Amino acid sequence: MQNNGNSPDFPTNNPFSEHFQKFGNTRLFDRLQLKFTPKPFFYQYKTMRAVVLGASFLFHVLSAATAAALIFLFVGKLLPSPMAAGAVTLAALAALEISKRETSGRFFHDVLQFGKFSPGLLAAVLGLAAVSTTCSYFGAEMAVKQLTPPPALLSADTLTAPIRTQIAAIDEQIADAKKSTWKGKLTTRAQRTVERLTRAKEALLTEQIRQQQRADSRNDATETAHTATTEANASGFALFTLACEVLLIFSLWFLQYYDFRSFAEYCAKPTAKNPAAIGFNHIQPAALAANGHSNGNGQHHGGNVGNFAQDTTTGNEEPPRRPIGFHTTKIVYENSGGANLRICEHCSKEYSYKHHKQKYCGDQCRMEAWEARTGRILKHTKTANP
Numbered sequence: 001m002q003n004n005g006n007s008p009d010f011p012t013n014n015p016f017s018e019h020f021q022k023f024g025n026t027r028l029f030d031r032l033q034l035k036f037t038p039k040p041f042f043y044q045y046k047t048m049r050a051v052v053l054g055a056s057f058l059f060h061v062l063s064a065a066t067a068a069a070l071i072f073l074f075v076g077k078l079l080p081s082p083m084a085a086g087a088v089t090l091a092a093l094a095a096l097e098i099s100k101r102e103t104s105g106r107f108f109h110d111v112l113q114f115g116k117f118s119p120g121l122l123a124a125v126l127g128l129a130a131v132s133t134t135c136s137y138f139g140a141e142m143a144v145k146q147l148t149p150p151p152a153l154l155s156a157d158t159l160t161a162p163i164r165t166q167i168a169a170i171d172e173q174i175a176d177a178k179k180s181t182w183k184g185k186l187t188t189r190a191q192r193t194v195e196r197l198t199r200a201k202e203a204l205l206t207e208q209i210r211q212q213q214r215a216d217s218r219n220d221a222t223e224t225a226h227t228a229t230t231e232a233n234a235s236g237f238a239l240f241t242l243a244c245e246v247l248l249i250f251s252l253w254f255l256q257y258y259d260f261r262s263f264a265e266y267c268a269k270p271t272a273k274n275p276a277a278i279g280f281n282h283i284q285p286a287a288l289a290a291n292g293h294s295n296g297n298g299q300h301h302g303g304n305v306g307n308f309a310q311d312t313t314t315g316n317e318e319p320p321r322r323p324i325g326f327h328t329t330k331i332v333y334e335n336s337g338g339a340n341l342r343i344c345e346h347c348s349k350e351y352s353y354k355h356h357k358q359k360y361c362g363d364q365c366r367m368e369a370w371e372a373r374t375g376r377i378l379k380h381t382k383t384a385n386p
């Protein structure tokens with residue numbers, strides 16, 4: 001094949017290596033490296049937690065301020081003293097907001113840690129949220145209507161003042177003209193003057209009536225527009241308070257989830273999205289050091305991680321312990337023989353599971369766990385070998 005002298009020489013190395021080296025020395029690279037470096041959950045979202053925590057208290061203040069108008073007016077009708085009504089209103093609002101925060105936090109904590117939905121606690125959360133939302137909604141409407149200043153209306157007297165001044169001057173001219181008499185009768189000239197001034201006065205009176213009607217029409221239109229605007233503002237502010245109540249619930253959920261997720265990573269609890277990310281769904285021998293640091297990804301798992309770092313091939317060591325406080329944690333590892341083993345969630349004994357959804361070593365543990373969880377006793381309990 002004949003060599004073409006015009007063909008380009010292709011480089012044998014990366015032509016962008018110099019650019020990559022320069023890029024590594026820039027501030028952009030440092031920022032991107034810091035941005036995409038894996039971080040623990042508590043460190044990655046600590047700024048968001050601070051923002052959500054501050055916003056939750058602002059939502060509490062807004063809810064209490066809007067509900068105060070409705071509660072104060074209601075209590076003021078029952079108590080004659082305004083000071084006593086104000087004290088009762090503050091106490092009721094403080095109890096409502098604190099109870100709402102505590103019950104919501106307790107409910108989300110139980111759901112996240114134990115997966116338990118308490119009907120009584122859920123009813124308390126929904127009831128307090130409904131009371132707070134109702135008071136805030138109608139209180140916001142009432143506050144807007146009461147605090148909105150009245151519209152600026154046109155004054156008919158001010159508008160017709162120049163016309164009334166002219167009418168008064170014409171009346172004086174008519175009175176002067178009537179003084180011109182001859183033998184007890186008005187002169188012809190005076191009579192014509194009076195007639196001319198009377199016609200001018202009638203025209204001014206007609207204009208005065210028209211200006212008054214115009215002012216009344218403008219005032220009616222202004223009052224109608226002001227009423228519509230006030231209603232719209234009241235409804236909009238009430239909907240805003242309703243949205244703040246919903247955001248408060250999400251804020252309380254995020255605060256509980258932040259605490260749960262941060263402590264779960266510290267205790268090395270696997271998550272649903274990435275169960276092997278922390279390294280406890282399939283624990284290999286010597287995968288974790290005794291000091292609680294992973295050799296692969298450099299994550300720190302707390303002091304009790306060393307319980308899982310032992311060699312599982314000998315069979316003489318104790319089975320891995322479950323992390324403290326997380327009753328739904330499942331620990332799965334492989335032994336030297338290749339059989340998949342698990343720890344029974346009831347008796348904490350080691351067993352070989354048959355399918356991935358199996359939680360207990362046998363039917364006896366499964367039934368005993370059901371009895372402990374529900375508080376009921378099975379009539380026919382079969383004894384099974386685990």
